[in-house]
Amino acid sequence: MITLSSDFGSPYPAAMKGVILQTTDARLIDVTHELPRQDVRAAAFWCRETIPYFPSAVHVIVVDPGVGTDRDAIMIRVGDHALIGPDNGVLRPVARQLSEQLQDETMGLKNNIEYFRYEYTEPQSATFHGRDVFAPAAAAIHDCGIASVETLDAVTSVPATATVQCKFPSATIDADDTSATGEVLVIDDFGNIITNIPGSFLADRAGEMATVGTTTAEVTSTFADVDTGDPLLTVGSHGFVECDVNHGQGTEIFELEVKDTVQIRF
Amino acid sequence: MITLSSDFGSPYPAAMKGVILQTTDARLIDVTHELPRQDVRAAAFWCRETIPYFPSAVHVIVVDPGVGTDRDAIMIRVGDHALIGPDNGVLRPVARQLSEQLQDETMGLKNNIEYFRYEYTEPQSATFHGRDVFAPAAAAIHDCGIASVETLDAVTSVPATATVQCKFPSATIDADDTSATGEVLVIDDFGNIITNIPGSFLADRAGEMATVGTTTAEVTSTFADVDTGDPLLTVGSHGFVECDVNHGQGTEIFELEVKDTVQIRF
Amino acid sequence: MITLSSDFGSPYPAAMKGVILQTTDARLIDVTHELPRQDVRAAAFWCRETIPYFPSAVHVIVVDPGVGTDRDAIMIRVGDHALIGPDNGVLRPVARQLSEQLQDETMGLKNNIEYFRYEYTEPQSATFHGRDVFAPAAAAIHDCGIASVETLDAVTSVPATATVQCKFPSATIDADDTSATGEVLVIDDFGNIITNIPGSFLADRAGEMATVGTTTAEVTSTFADVDTGDPLLTVGSHGFVECDVNHGQGTEIFELEVKDTVQIRF
Known part of the structure; x- marks a missing residue:
């Protein structure tokens, strides 16, 4: 199986698929081709x-603002997965999450990330x-087999430190747990504003009111806990605090864009 | 085969596909992930x-404004098809149409909808x-086999009346067949305005002029029957009256949005 | 394998896939369903x-402003490929390019386009x-086999001249190679403005400055050769001159739309 992720929109990914299918009959799955354009951090997220x-x-991930420069191409192997793409920081957070998920499933599989x-x-x-x-x-990686990539001439083992790491802001x-300050990481297709504030900050606070900028919103466990059109703060499926609107776009009420600072105060 | 329909946009559907492919190698087909957000009626349409x-x-259909509330998940079996999704009305009109199509093909298959x-x-x-x-x-349904879903512990037979039915407006x-009043159901990606007025209202009227609000448009059997940029009324591929513009967007000329009332007068 | 291309957006292509899968288990690949609406030339490009x-x-390509009129459906066979769609000019440039690519690969395969x-x-x-x-x-073509399409009752051989040819502007x-005048063919999802000026016009000019309308831009071999937000002229992956912006949309700086005339002056 080969998955494809990019910021290419349409129809460029079709040329990639044609090229792949010239040499392999691997199953192809589009993850997305609508990653925010040339935003390495959003792609990693x-x-x-x-x-x-x-x-x-084999997961091919191409968000590539440095295309045509001398930036490297890298491959990261995590258990029986391979990530391939430009060396600009996107792959490492994905590899780390994959590794944790595989450890949860099989246990004891530490240090299973190879560069x-x-x-x-x-x-x-x-x-x-x-x-x-x-x-x-x-x-080529698919047809060689992920376990045997070292046999490909194009592939050379390198230390992790030789590859670029995308940093997420903290x-x-x-100290008294009444306010948190973070950043907007991405805004999804529903208009949900996804921050980097860990969901644990909202633990046991469902029903309380908090302020974000000039907006006051209820902490809820899901959208339908507030009226249609009302703002809410909840923990999204990725484990972070989101600023959302029930049956609406978070961006309509919270005045926030990607990379803006977000402060939540109780 | 598993088909996927949602209002999730991109990239959330990829997580669904990953989860499915963890346990089955079923063929996956995206129907659409661009259903109008949280619009149960449009999803059903x-x-x-x-x-x-x-x-x-197996058709998984997730437009789910009530996610996280105690709304049920339901499954409807229609012949050798299974529909699965939240119990909010989307599935029943689809099941009914599937049933009619299967009856056309195989005949005599009445009452083939099971809840x-x-x-x-x-x-x-x-x-x-x-x-x-x-x-x-x-x-799970795919790997169990649609004919055997009752053997799954999670599955309990219920009467149709125990499930939510999405109502389309009439x-x-x-009486004299000179005017019809309906509603805009959806607007497609071409900007074609699709109403709930049955196509039969336009039967044998090709070439006649009708008014919709302040717009006068010709009844045609296809787009190219009027000049580029001109409005027209026609019967779309779904059998309903559409308000369209040849080589243009219906929404540019007809001042209509989803759920607006539409009156067509001859 | 069957590939699908259209300007249908979503969800209409799903109905096409359902119909296809009723009679064949061919692999299906979406090339794109986001072709510029009803733009025959852009579809061909x-x-x-x-x-x-x-x-x-089998490549099915449907951009069909004449749908419902008496325009023909055509099929073009190029080696072991078949193109099928309305006879409005889209298919012939694709067939020609396919033919050239196949000739490169296998050599000596002249006159391999059949209508x-x-x-x-x-x-x-x-x-x-x-x-x-x-x-x-x-x-039907897929299941018959591309090499045997003549055996289908629906299929009749015709001369090339009986089919519509989409003309690209020149x-x-x-004479002194200091200016070129062309046209904007398409604008891609990155906002790159793709012209019909052959890339050879920029050969050996990397680093030189040129003007396009009121904009002065550097000729580069790739995006990152200029600062973020700066305009550039480069040869895109299709071999034509593009008017782009590094980490931005060409359309933000160059005041150009599809079908506009473009003059590049050194």
Whole structure:
């Protein structure tokens, strides 16, 4: 199985699929091609939230603002999964989450993340390495077998420190637990505003009111706990605090955009 | 085969697919993940227009404004098809259409709609039952076999009346057949305004002019019967009257939105 | 394998897939359903840029502003590929590109493009031939085998001249090679403005400055050669000159829309 993730929209991913299918009949699954354009951190967030749910696969992830520069291509192997993409920080948080999920399932599988550089020759284009570099790489890794990638000439083992790590900002919670300050990581297709404040900050507070900027909102365990059109704070499926609106877009009421600072005060 | 329908956009459906593929290698087909957000009636409309064209499959349909409340999960079996989703009215119109289509094909298959409650245990999240409840349910039903769903512990037969029915509004046609009043059900990606007025109201009227609000439009059998940019009334592929514009968006000329009242007068 | 391309958005393509899967278990791959609506030239451009990367397949391509009129359905066979769609010019540029790609791979395969009319009976709807005509046609061609399509009753061989050819406009380059005048063909999902000016016009000019309208931009080999937010001219993956912005949308800086004239002056 090969999964595909990118910020390419449509129809560029089709060229990637065509190239892959020239050499393999692997099952292909689109994770998404609507990642926020050229936003490495958002790509890491969304791939971390989706890819660890998959069974063993080669996951090709291409959000590539440095396409055509001399940035490396890397591969990370986590158990029976392989991640392949440009070395710009997207892959490492995904690998870490995959590793934790695999440890939960099989236990005792520590230190199961292995890093590789993937050497590529001059591609056909300078602007579409998804098609010219990463699609053929994914097909080659798939057909070689994830357990045997070292046998590919293009693959060289490297230490983790030789690869780029995307840093997520930390949220801070004040000493008396009455306020938390974080950042908007992404806004989803429902308009839910997803912050980096850990969901534990809202534990046992369902029904309490908090303020975010000039908005006062109830802490709830789900959307329907407030009236249609009302704002709410809840813990999303990814474990972080979200600023949402029941049957509406969080962005309509909370005046927040991606990368804005968010302060929640009780 | 498992088909997936939702209002999730991207990338949430990928997590559903990952969960499904953990336990089954069923073929997966996306019907759509762009259903109008949290609009139960629109979801019923679009799934009714697409799902009955499929061969035997488990169809998971998640438009779920009540996620995290105590609303049930239900399953409807129609011949060799199974529909699974939240019990909020979406599934029943789809089941009915599926049943009629199967009766056309095989004849004599009356009363082939069976209703079940699908019991689920406390899911991982309160806001993403697509991933935590319905994806595993679809995989379980698929691997059990649609004909044998009663053997699943989670499945309990219930009467139709124990499930929620989404009501579509009725259109009215006046006694002398010169005007019809209905409602906008959905607007498609072409900007075609799809009403609930039955196509039969336009029968034998191609070439006549009618008014809708302040717009006068020709009744045509297809788009190209009027000039580029001109409005028209036609019977869409779903059998209802549409307010369209040739090579344009119906919404540019007809001042109509979803749920607006539409009156067509000859 | 059957690939699907259209301007249908969502969810109409699902009905096409359902119809196809009623009679075949062919692998289905979406090329795109987001082709610019009813723009025959843009459809030809994007399908030409993606479909030739695929291995042998039936490619159904439906951008169909003349749906419901008496325009023909055609099929073009190129080696072991078949293209099927309305006869409005979209298919021929795709066939030509496919043919060139196959010639590169296998050599000596000249004159490998064959044209056919595909006769269809009165379809269920006048507005959705994707579902009612082209989906069943694709399934029938797939199951018959591309090499044997002549055995289908619906298929009649015709000369190329009996089919519609979509014309792309020509760009002109002045005698002293200091300016080129062309047209915007399409704008992609990144906001890159893709012209019909051949990439060769920028050969050996990386680092030079050129003007496009009131904008001055550097010629680069890739995006990251200019600062974030700066305009650039580069050769895209399709071989044409693009007007782009690094980490931004070309459309924010260059005041250009599809079909606008573009003049580049050194």
